[in-house]
Amino acid sequence: MTQLPFMNRIFLLLLMCILSCTPAAQIQNGWENEYLGTKEGTLFYPDNYANYWMYSFRPTTSMAYKVSGQLPQARYMSLNLYLHDRRQSVGSMIDNEIATENGAYEVWFVPPGHEQVGKNCLVFDPEKGRHSIFLRYYDPQGDDYGSVPLPEITAIDL
Numbered sequence: 001m002t003q004l005p006f007m008n009r010i011f012l013l014l015l016m017c018i019l020s021c022t023p024a025a026q027i028q029n030g031w032e033n034e035y036l037g038t039k040e041g042t043l044f045y046p047d048n049y050a051n052y053w054m055y056s057f058r059p060t061t062s063m064a065y066k067v068s069g070q071l072p073q074a075r076y077m078s079l080n081l082y083l084h085d086r087r088q089s090v091g092s093m094i095d096n097e098i099a100t101e102n103g104a105y106e107v108w109f110v111p112p113g114h115e116q117v118g119k120n121c122l123v124f125d126p127e128k129g130r131h132s133i134f135l136r137y138y139d140p141q142g143d144d145y146g147s148v149p150l151p152e153i154t155a156i157d158l
């Protein structure tokens with residue numbers, strides 16, 4: 001078995017903590033939970049450089065989800081897809097893998113057979129139950145959001 005780099009192991013451990021905690025109030029653009037490392041009491045203490053947002057859904061074969069926004073001013077940004085109840089990673093895209101146009105991007109989360117919807121695409125399996133999308137900014141500049149609005153999540157009928 002290949003060992004995960006240290007930061008990936010830390011991220012997975014922290015993710016497990018997130019998934020097992022009580023949900024916070026819904027915040028802007030569809031994101032359900034916000035975990036800001038700079039706030040006292042955040043699960044990620046003492047990593048006050050990492051900010052996370054979560055959106056969970058029960059996938060179907062007739063729905064896709066589009067996350068669209070601007071790249072933040074941050075050292076690192078990623079979108080990760082997880083099997084929510086199993087706390088298992090399904091896939092991820094990091095900032096240097098995401099195709100952009102003038103700093104704007106769209107990342108699609110789709111059922112099998114719909115990968116053609118966009119350049120940036122992660123596939124979910126509706127038969128595996130609830131999934132979660134995590135947005136992560138590491139060391140955002142300017143404010144907690146990397147000086148850009150949070151990306152918007154849109155559910156789309158296929």
